[in-house]
Amino acid sequence: MNDALSGNERRQNDQAAVIRVEGLVKRYGAFTAASGISFEVRRGEVFGLLGPNGAGKTTTLEMIEGLRRPDSGTVIVAGYDTQTELKKVKMVIGVQLQSTSLFDQLKVQEIIRMYASFYPNSVPIRPLLQDMILEEKKNDRVKHLSGGQRQRLAIALALVNDPQIIFLDEPTTGLDPGARRTLWDIIAKLKARGKTIMLSTHYMDEAHYLCDRVCLMDRGRVIALDTPDHLVRNMRSDSAVEFRLPSLEGAPENSPEKEQALRLLQSVSGVKQLEVRGEWYVLYTDRMQETLTNWIETARENSLAFADLRTRSATLEDVFLHMTGRSLREG
Numbered sequence: 001m002n003d004a005l006s007g008n009e010r011r012q013n014d015q016a017a018v019i020r021v022e023g024l025v026k027r028y029g030a031f032t033a034a035s036g037i038s039f040e041v042r043r044g045e046v047f048g049l050l051g052p053n054g055a056g057k058t059t060t061l062e063m064i065e066g067l068r069r070p071d072s073g074t075v076i077v078a079g080y081d082t083q084t085e086l087k088k089v090k091m092v093i094g095v096q097l098q099s100t101s102l103f104d105q106l107k108v109q110e111i112i113r114m115y116a117s118f119y120p121n122s123v124p125i126r127p128l129l130q131d132m133i134l135e136e137k138k139n140d141r142v143k144h145l146s147g148g149q150r151q152r153l154a155i156a157l158a159l160v161n162d163p164q165i166i167f168l169d170e171p172t173t174g175l176d177p178g179a180r181r182t183l184w185d186i187i188a189k190l191k192a193r194g195k196t197i198m199l200s201t202h203y204m205d206e207a208h209y210l211c212d213r214v215c216l217m218d219r220g221r222v223i224a225l226d227t228p229d230h231l232v233r234n235m236r237s238d239s240a241v242e243f244r245l246p247s248l249e250g251a252p253e254n255s256p257e258k259e260q261a262l263r264l265l266q267s268v269s270g271v272k273q274l275e276v277r278g279e280w281y282v283l284y285t286d287r288m289q290e291t292l293t294n295w296i297e298t299a300r301e302n303s304l305a306f307a308d309l310r311t312r313s314a315t316l317e318d319v320f321l322h323m324t325g326r327s328l329r330e331g
Contacts, residue, residue, distance in 0.1 A: 002323040018043045018196050024073035026059050032254050033059040035220040046191050048211035051199040056220040057200040058098055061169050065095050078164055094158035098169040104143035108134055119161040132156040133282030165196045205318040218324050230320045237272045237284030240314055241292055243306040
């Protein structure tokens with residue numbers, strides 16, 4: 001038989017699911033942390049679990065990694081069942097936990113060597129240090145590393161066995177913007193090498209920038225799954241106009257003045273959807289110029305003063321709020 005794959009066969013193989021999750025359920029007493037989670041992750045993609053704190057992202061990852069046993073459901077990773085073939089699963093995955101406990105007194109290269117000793121095969125240490133921008137820190141003790149350096153070390157430890165699949169659980173939480181972007185670059189390079197990456201995050205910009213597809217989670221359930229761009233487009237609005245109405249701040253929700261203002265806003269040309277977020281009013285539209293011009297004219301004609309007017313593109317935050325009524329930052 002000819003071992004060479006045709007172009008179509010190679011493309012199909014590249015798109016094959018390397019993780020299959022079906023009906024995962026996890027309960028802690030009366031609390032359900034995961035309720036019937038199902039999805040597939042394709043080979044070579046960055047797949048994001050996006051949701052607020054408490055959405056069930058970490059519980060879902062831990063069940064896929066084999067660290068937590070589900071009450072029901074199945075997980076197949078690289079063809080192996082995590083409940084019956086966990087040792088084989090561990091050989092093909094690398095895991096960066098949300099909270100990684102490191103040996104503070106060990107030097108960076110010492111702790112990498114120690115982790116490498118856990119596997120029959122491991123990658124060379126020096127290139128790994130270079131990839132994680134840690135070569136200059138190789139003789140420093142872990143306790144002297146910054147937050148970003150500790151996170152890069154945690155990812156290095158997840159890569160010592162050259163895994164097919166990498167799990168990153170909230171890798172940039174608590175980092176400054178520069179450290180976050182450094183980790184984004186590292187994740188992009190891992191994807192370019194053909195690695196499959198599962199990433200959990202509550203940062204919408206991170207998910208939009210890094211992920212090929214995003215699974216939106218809320219209260220232990222999957223509420224949407226698609227590419228970031230498709231999720232935003234499915235709102236039927238690609239832009240937003242935001243502003244405050246100072247004269248209405250503090251007014252009761254059912255006051256005649258506020259109800260009249262809402263009617264005016266909904267009548268603005270091009271508005272597909274109106275959201276009220278505390279003191280802020282958000283007009284979603286796919287005709288930005290028309291909507292902006294018409295709103296300014298409507299406000300002038302009705303002597304309705306606005307403040308802090310700004311325009312922007314719609315985001316995954318808007319998608320989540322539209323679907324749940326809550327912000328991604330609420331936990």
